[in-house]
Amino acid sequence: MRPMAFKAELLRTKLKEAGKSRSFLARQTGKTERTVSRWLNGGNPPKSKDLPRIAEVLGCKPQDFDPSFAEDGQDGISIGARVSVASHNAYEILSLSYGVTQRQIMELAPVLFSIVAAHALRVPDEDLAAFHATEDLGLYVQRHGSVREAQGFMRDQLAAKERKCFGLPPANIEEEETRNLFHLAVARLCRTIEANVSVQHMVRPDPGESPSAAGFIPDVPMLQALTGGDDRLIEAITKGQIRFAKCWAEFEKDGVRTVEAMVAILRRELEQTDSARRKALAKRRTESLAKLDAWRAFYEERHPDLAREYDEIVANYCHPDGWYPDWYGAELKEVLNANPYDEERHINDETLPGYKQKAAESENGARVFFLPFTDPIYQRFETLKFHRAGSKDQFREQAR
Secondary structure (H helix, E strand, O other): OOOOOOOHHHHHHHHHHHOOOHHHHHHHHOOOHHHHHHHHHOOOOOOHHHHHHHHHHHOOOHHHOOOOOOOOOOOOOOOOOOOOHHHHHHHHHHHHHHOOOHHHHHHHHHHHHHHHHHHHHOHHHHHHHHHHHHHHOOOOOOOOOOHHHHHHHHHHHHHHHOOOOOOOOOOOOOOOOOOOHHHHHHHHHHHHHOOOOEOOOOOOOOOOOOOOOOOOEOOHHHHHHHHOOOHHHHHHHHOOOOOHHHHHHHHHHHOOOOHHHHHHHHHHHHHHHHHHHHHHHHHHHHHHHHHHHHHHHHHHHHOHHHHHHHHHHHHHHEOOOOOOOHHHOHHHHHHHHOOHHHOOOOEOHHHOHHHHHHHHHOOOOOOOOOOHHHOHHHHHHHHHHHHHHHHHHHHHHHHO
16 A cells, blocks of 8 residues: 545546536445545545546546556555645654654554554454443443444444454445444544544544544644644644644744744644635535536426425425534535535435324333334435436536
8 A cells, every 4th residue: 555645626626627526426436425525625535446446437547636646566655655734744743753754654554554453353342342341240231322333333243354444334324334443443542542642633434445644633742732732723733734844844944932933823824724725615616506506407497397396305304405414524514515516415304204203102202213214205305316416417418
């Protein structure tokens, strides 16, 4: 495996040039739309093995959005290879903390990876052991919160058996909720040393996806000292929202060696990058809204009944426009909000007839156990979304 030099902005450009949508790319690559959104956001780059397929779908070369991509037979580790800003920042922090070089860290990478990977494969067994230990103490602990979690746990066990240290994606996302075992292992290993390293801001990868350095705090005391304890600055550094090396060079050049001076530089850099990002997102949203209006007219002209049915379901059973699940994360929500053309709408389970019936049958306000995907309205909404996605492909072909 080699460090990735994937450039999210280049992939966004290629996607736009090809006239393809996020949902189209997800379908053609066999990924979820959330995974593709993370690619486009830069928070979780695609695997090397996925790059040729992405390029094929977009009619370009992998090097067009990953300049360091090497063809089969040429893959190898290059210490000078470009990595994500988040990873680059981590190297800089570790250099200040321990006086080590990137080369020394890279030399130890297989050692550290193998340790975490081995812990990852033990996650399901650790869960079972903890459950049985609690039972032995005579305490009641619910083993799984839902049927999806129970089914997902069995797939996690399969992942461990097959030595898939990143876990396995669910075979059916509506029936299983699997986990990224590697990410869980990192989080558990950090619990006893939270004063030194932290996963507080670490970006949670999908099951089966390689975790990134984004959000991982490699040295808590060092980052606390450099930022004056400003959690927003710590998050910005560890997620690669600002380039720490640039700020440090300015700090050394100014010669004013105070925490206040460093914090001022970091805040100024963050404000500049935030401002540029907000402007870019606003521009993309304006363009996306115009594209959405044009496509709606296209769709309503050809499928007036289906368009009306979709709008009625959205009005009566969906969360408001701009609502996203909490687990999406702030960055992903920003990206989705900037792309209204993708029509990311979510059913509000509590509005469905099936849920209301279950709630009426429940006694004393007991928790309602309800599987929304079994409701006819939910199923119809998914069918309509699939039809609209196919129509968007036709719309793009006509626009060419």
